[in-house]
Amino acid sequence: MFANAVDGCRIAYQVQEGASGNGPAVLLLAGQSNNHHWWDPVRADFGTTVTFDYRGTGQSDKPDEVYSTPGFAEDAVAVLDELGLDRVDVYGTSMGGRTAQWLAILHPERVRGLVLGRTSPGRSHGFERSQEIRRALSVRDQAERDAVLIDLMYTPDWVAQNPGPYPVLGDTSMPAYAKGRHLVASNNHDAWDGLDTIQAPTLILHGTDDVFSPAANAQVLADRIPNARAELLPGARHAYFHEFRRTASPLVTDFLAGLRTTQL
Template sequence: MTQHHQPAPAPAPAFAHAQDGTALAYQHRGQGPPLVLLAGQANDHHWWDGVREDFHTVRSTITLDLRGTGDSDKPEGPYSIDQFADDVVAVLNALGIERADVYGTSMGGRVAQSLAIRHPERIRRLVLGCTSPGGPHAVERDASVRRSLAQPDPQAVRRALADLMYSPHWQAAHPGPYRTLGDPRMPAHARRAHLIASNGHDAWSELPRVAAPTLILHGDQDRLTPPDNLPLLASRIPGARTHLFPGARHAYFEECREEAGTLVREFLLEEG
């Protein structure tokens, strides 16, 4: 059983700089070999607040505020998934880290795919959560989900997002506030740029090049990124392992915290 402690007060962010000069805020916590944690679309590093401490028994953790979010610069777009991946490399370079384990969820899983394809020498082990290969081969969310996220009332959108992230049972036991519903400080242009970047991802043809040992995780009730994307990814990434969490929605990593955290820690500790 994982011991859950109150997280320590957050230190001030440090900054790396992307190739185009964009300042990228990052947070490096804990001791041990590095694990990069990549958040979902239009979210900052607080996406991981609910589970980050669970990895500190085996890894230090590195998060960053992708451009457009958090304390990072918010330049005009366009942004791209490949650009986000290069921004992660800029953070690793700033920390003097040659190789790291990488765990990306949702759009962060798309960024992790790009990292594994474009910078294979920087990744030791790869975990992809609630994500998809993108492009015409991916299984997209249905029209009702898209409509629920396009409502003009921001509070209605937040309620819809919460229902996409967590089951009603879990929400009843954990009334929030939730840190996975978007970075409230993002300007509109950055939100649009994140959406366009995520929609532009298509790694299908390149995924067979992924060399890192890979674990793919998904909630079987995920309507935001349908779980049929899990076997699609696994069919393209050599030797990939998979796990579905029964009853879980998009934020399986919080709702199934104990099981998901244990699976990831054990996978990271394997040799080879």
Template sequence: MPYAEAADGARIAYQLQGDGPVLVLLAGQANNHHWWDGVRDGFTGRSTLTIDYRGTGESDKPHGPYSTEGFADDLTAVLDELAVDRADVYGTSMGGRVAQRLAARRPERVRALVLGCTSPGGRHAVERGTEVRRSLSWSDPAQTRRALLELMYTPAWLAAHPGPYHTLGDPDMPRHARRGHLTASDRHDAWDELPGIAAPTLVLHGTDDLLNPAANAPLLAARIPGARLELIQGARHAYFEERLDLVGPLVLDFLDRPDKKVDSR
């Protein structure tokens, strides 16, 4: 497993597959690169680059600090290790928050940006409802897992795909790292930085996403200059996997022609 060394000496594992221009894929909170296992092969003509966030997978698991800014710095260390000066970046969920930090603070490293099922964070974000929060706090792990699955995927998709599922978190994370990831996501607030994002940006979101409410998508699109918004009808949080047939070509078309207007669906 190849590693890059972060500024504090932590080892960050990364995975590079395929040939062509580099597309960085950033996973959700408390997940490692396996988040993208059912998706990355769909990005034909691209080299896909994933990382294991610190605290996950094969990366080091220090006790802190954890932040979306820090995750963006870790990704920069990986890009430096690979001598990738500029890449396309596609971040989903917390990965979208990391991508916001990278694009705002290191604009020279991002050619085009895709933000999926994510939010700006802070007081401007639309938070998930009380019922959703309650459903994720069962004392019975099986109930919590089922609730998370139903937030990720539609019932029809779950019935046709019995698993394994790659978006439910890294089961081998130590407790301190899980807390660190939660803190990083909760403390994210890029509202003041979003207008400084210069990369062409596509914002994607499932209309039926309750885990990260879909109302966050137009907030991001309006805040980032020139950003385009595409809502995936009927999709939930893991729209990128369940609707890969639609979203994969949509993302590739945007990345190939980031200045082209995206038709609404």
């Protein structure tokens, strides 16, 4: 299924129906250079869900042009319009969290509840990963780069017991130019001036041992966004939502269920 973005780009989207009575649909936003399969291990936890492949990934069109997190947010709106969904809950992780910030800023009427996972407000006020990590991720050898990513995403003990495949290592079908466009879009994200206008109640989740997107970003976001609170997951790294599913998913579902109670 496809939606047409404002510039005509075709955006592939996916809907998974949950059990009845689970409340509004949840829009799930994946990380940088990943498609909707990012959410495969945990998608069933959230009732009816909507995902889409960012432009440049999956089955979506892959124009060689400037990408941005506000642009990805507009692509999300095109998907919601195609589905006739006026208002949804939004859960974004990593670059998906950056995209989710812009969706809540630019289209507050479309976002009922907001969950931001291991993300940041952007370079101007956020905490960035170290240059050592950036250098490690820039190696040409794919296997070596994947090994670095796995270590950033998961704890060694969990990896030893779960040999993969891992859904968070990137969309291997992406052309090289699209990967570069995604990297620039994420690096250029800066939503600081709009964060204090977010109207949706917001839950911020972050692993304490995340050095890919340092955990200090969680409190920065919580202090800037009205009606927001941060929850840290002890020992978790960047892919907390996968490895620490038994803790993280109930935090999200309980938060969203609580909004249904307070908004009745």
